[in-house]
Amino acid sequence: MNLILVEPEEIDAAGEVVLAGRRFRHLIEVLRASPGDRLRAGVVRGPRGRAEVIEATADHARLRLELDQPPSPRPNVELILAVPRPKALARAVETAAALGVGHIDLVNAWRVDKAYFQSGRLDPAELRASLRLGCEQGGSTWVPDVEVHRLLVPFIEEQLPGRLAEGPIGLVAHPGAPPLETAMRPGSGAPLIVAVGPEGGWIQREVDSFVAGGFTAISLGAGVLRTEAAVAALLAQIELLRRLR
Amino acid sequence: MNLILVEPEEIDAAGEVVLAGRRFRHLIEVLRASPGDRLRAGVVRGPRGRAEVIEATADHARLRLELDQPPSPRPNVELILAVPRPKALARAVETAAALGVGHIDLVNAWRVDKAYFQSGRLDPAELRASLRLGCEQGGSTWVPDVEVHRLLVPFIEEQLPGRLAEGPIGLVAHPGAPPLETAMRPGSGAPLIVAVGPEGGWIQREVDSFVAGGFTAISLGAGVLRTEAAVAALLAQIELLRRLR
Numbered sequence: 001m002n003l004i005l006v007e008p009e010e011i012d013a014a015g016e017v018v019l020a021g022r023r024f025r026h027l028i029e030v031l032r033a034s035p036g037d038r039l040r041a042g043v044v045r046g047p048r049g050r051a052e053v054i055e056a057t058a059d060h061a062r063l064r065l066e067l068d069q070p071p072s073p074r075p076n077v078e079l080i081l082a083v084p085r086p087k088a089l090a091r092a093v094e095t096a097a098a099l100g101v102g103h104i105d106l107v108n109a110w111r112v113d114k115a116y117f118q119s120g121r122l123d124p125a126e127l128r129a130s131l132r133l134g135c136e137q138g139g140s141t142w143v144p145d146v147e148v149h150r151l152l153v154p155f156i157e158e159q160l161p162g163r164l165a166e167g168p169i170g171l172v173a174h175p176g177a178p179p180l181e182t183a184m185r186p187g188s189g190a191p192l193i194v195a196v197g198p199e200g201g202w203i204q205r206e207v208d209s210f211v212a213g214g215f216t217a218i219s220l221g222a223g224v225l226r227t228e229a230a231v232a233a234l235l236a237q238i239e240l241l242r243r244l245r
Numbered sequence: 246m247n248l249i250l251v252e253p254e255e256i257d258a259a260g261e262v263v264l265a266g267r268r269f270r271h272l273i274e275v276l277r278a279s280p281g282d283r284l285r286a287g288v289v290r291g292p293r294g295r296a297e298v299i300e301a302t303a304d305h306a307r308l309r310l311e312l313d314q315p316p317s318p319r320p321n322v323e324l325i326l327a328v329p330r331p332k333a334l335a336r337a338v339e340t341a342a343a344l345g346v347g348h349i350d351l352v353n354a355w356r357v358d359k360a361y362f363q364s365g366r367l368d369p370a371e372l373r374a375s376l377r378l379g380c381e382q383g384g385s386t387w388v389p390d391v392e393v394h395r396l397l398v399p400f401i402e403e404q405l406p407g408r409l410a411e412g413p414i415g416l417v418a419h420p421g422a423p424p425l426e427t428a429m430r431p432g433s434g435a436p437l438i439v440a441v442g443p444e445g446g447w448i449q450r451e452v453d454s455f456v457a458g459g460f461t462a463i464s465l466g467a468g469v470l471r472t473e474a475a476v477a478a479l480l481a482q483i484e485l486l487r488r489l490r
Contacts, residue, residue, distance in 0.1 A: 002469050030445065095474040138468030179488055186431075186489065200275065221484050223383030224247050229340040229477040232470065236478030237485045239466050243424055244431065244489070 001026045003139040004041040004051050004063070005132055011043070011065060017051070020060040027053070027061055038066075042141040044132075046071055072140040075100035076191040077238060078168070082109040082198035083148075084227035086119040090130045092228040097134025097144060099235040104131075104146045107155055111200040122148055156209045160193070168193050170215035173234055174207050175224050177217035180237050184218075186244035194238070196230050246271045248384040249286040249296050249308070250377055256288070256310060262296070265305040272298070272306055283311075287386035289377075291316055317385040320345035321436040322483060323413070327354040327443035328393075329472035331366040335375045337473040342379025342389060344480040349376075349391045352400055356445040367393055401454045405438070413438050415460035418479055419452050420469050422462035425482050429463075431489035439483070441475050 001023065010017045019027060027033045033053050041051035041063070049067035056062075079101045084092055089106075096104060106122070120126060127146050135143050149155040164170050168191035171183055184192070195202075195210060201224065202210075207217055220233050246268065255262045264272060272278045278298050286296035286308070294312035301307075324346045329337055334351075341349060351367070365371060372391050380388050394400040409415050413436035416428055429437070440447075440455060446469065447455075452462055465478050 091471070091473075095470065098468055098470055098474065099478070100468075137470065140468070179485075181485065181489060220481060221488055223343055223345075223385070225340065225343050225382065225477065226336070228336075228474065229343065232474040232477035233344070233481030236465060236481050240424075240426065240482045240485055243466055244426060 001031065001136045002040060003048070003136050003141070004039055005044060005136050005141065005143075006041065006065075007044050008046055014064075016054070016062055016064050018060050018062050024059070024061050028056065033061070040139065041065055041067070042072070043067065044141060044143050046141060048072065048141055072142045074102045074142055075140075076168075076189075077101050077235065078103040078105070078163075078193045079231070079235075080105045080107055080193065080195035081227070081231065082107055082196065082202070083112050083116045083122070084199060085113075086116060086121040088227050089116070089119070089121045090126070092231050093127055093146065094130045094134035094137075095228055095232050096235065097131045097140070098138035099232065099239065100138055100140055100142070101144050101235070102142070104144050105149060105155070106146060107149045108152050109198050109206055110203045111198040117150060152206065153209060156213045160213045160215075163193060164214045167191060170210070170213070171195065171218050172202065172207055172210040172215045173197065173220065173230065174202060174217045175219050177219040179221050180218045180234070181241060182218070183216040184238070184241055186241050189242060192238065194234060196227065196234060199227060246276065246381045247285060248293070248381050248386070249284055250289060250381050250386065250388075251286065251310075252289050253291055260310050261299070261307055262310060263305050263307050269304065269306050273301065278306070285384065286310055286312070287317070288312065289386060289388050291386060293317065293386055317387045319347045319387055320385075321413075321434070322346050322480065323348040323350070323408075323438045324476070324480075325350045325352055325438065325440035326472070326476065327352055327441065327447070328357050328361045328367070329444060330358075331361060331364040333472050334361070334364070334366045335371070337476050338372060338391065339375045339379035339382075340473055340477050341480065342376045342385070343383035344477065344484065345383055345385060345387070346389050346480070347387070349389050350394060350400070351391060352394045353397050354443050354451055355448045356443040362395060397451065398454060401458045405458045405460075408438060409459045412436060415455070415458070416440065416463050417447065417452055417455040417460045418442065418465065418475065419447060419462045420464050422464045424466050425463045425479070426486060427463070428461040429483070429486055431486050434487060437483065439479060441472065441479060444472060
């Protein structure tokens with residue numbers, strides 16, 4: 001927890017917040033915070049700053065917020081992710097939030113097990129818990145929205161063209177495609193929409209649909225990776241390319 | 246399974262191998278292979294080529310190996326990894342093997358829960374199973390060796406200087422340190438030894454020990470990541486830097 005992240009409605013009129021449960025335990029057991037300590041804090045989609053611990057009991061802590069910094073900007077990478085196994089889903093969205101994405105679309109694909117759509121992990125509250133964990137790690141107040149799309153082709157054909165028309169570069173990760181840097185020059189700050197397939201990959205027809213919709217197929221250069229590792233590897237390579245000139 | 250990986254002792258005098266268990270099920274259920282199909286195959290630390298399915302029953306398959314390509318080269322990145330939670334350990338070493346590392350040292354650190362050293366996941370057979378999974382994904386016959394070091398400082402002080410003397414660059418990942426590319430130029434093919442800390446990070450004294458031993462502290466530029474995501478992000482950024490000029 002590199003940022004104590006609170007919801008706006010948790011803040012009382014005095015600018016204080018009471019933490020119990022997971023965040024409380026992390027505060028005490030991992031960060032070993034005690035009254036008087038000041039830690040990085042922020043409000044979901046709101047300002048950042050510090051939180052001073054003013055009281056710690058056996059089961060909760062009271063913190064006073066001092067929020068004098070602007071909200072984290074919306075990261076200008078959006079992620080399209082074929083729904084992975086339920087446990088991998090939680091880790092993948094957490095990793096995406098930690099590395100910073102503006103928005104997540106969870107999509108169906110030929111190689112997605114249809115049972116995954118019955119999983120409780122697709123419940124918005126479960127997803128939000130994973131996203132918040134990632135934002136706490138990454139230190140960002142930007143908790144991405146997540147949309148679930150049960151039909152891939154209508155999503156590609158009806159929704160993506162409008163989004164690409166606003167300017168971003170669309171990239172679809174596919175082993176054997178040209179490497180990422182052929183589609184995104186070092187130092188480029190262009191907004192991106194990146195699509196990561198299921199375990200086993202997109203089928204060729206799906207890649208073709210993305211490409212017909214204006215996306216460019218790219219690869220990470222590595223072999224095939226599990227979903228969460230692929231998300232981490234892709235977002236990390238994008239971040240590095242943006243830093244370079 | 247992008248490579249059917251077999252141990253040398255599994256191959257009979259006729260150059261055939263019988264798969265049962267996990268690899269058999271993957272072959273039939275995921276790859277939907279049937280007699281006559283030829284798939285990528287390789288021998289651990291040995292040659293690569295194809296395997297032709299010559300028989301498939303309800304519980305095993307017989308394959309004939311045609312190994313006409315050289316072994317995968319030893320990747321010239323070595324990974325030092327503070328032991329993470331047992332489940333994360335399995336995923337982290339799998340990811341490292343998929344992205345390609347020559348050797349793995351699992352080490353203790355101040356923030357490593359000492360109970361992790363009692364975990365069955367540190368059992369060599371368990372580790373090797375995870376490494377093989379990663380190599381099957383990454384398509385490499387180079388299954389890294391793993392060494393476990395229960396004392397960090399003697400490892401840093403007694404073992405690393407000799408290894409660095411052979412030429413590699415030592416890098417220790419630490420949030421807030423200068424970014425990776427300041428210590429490793431784009432296009433550099435120099436061998437590397439990279440150290441990834443526990444959840445919560447190395448303590449400053451540990452980073453200082455690495456630096457005193459000739460390592461350079463670097464960061465991925467991102468926030469703090471879970472171990473497996475950090476391994477994926479770091480190795481992916483290294484791979485990208487090596488591709489660039």
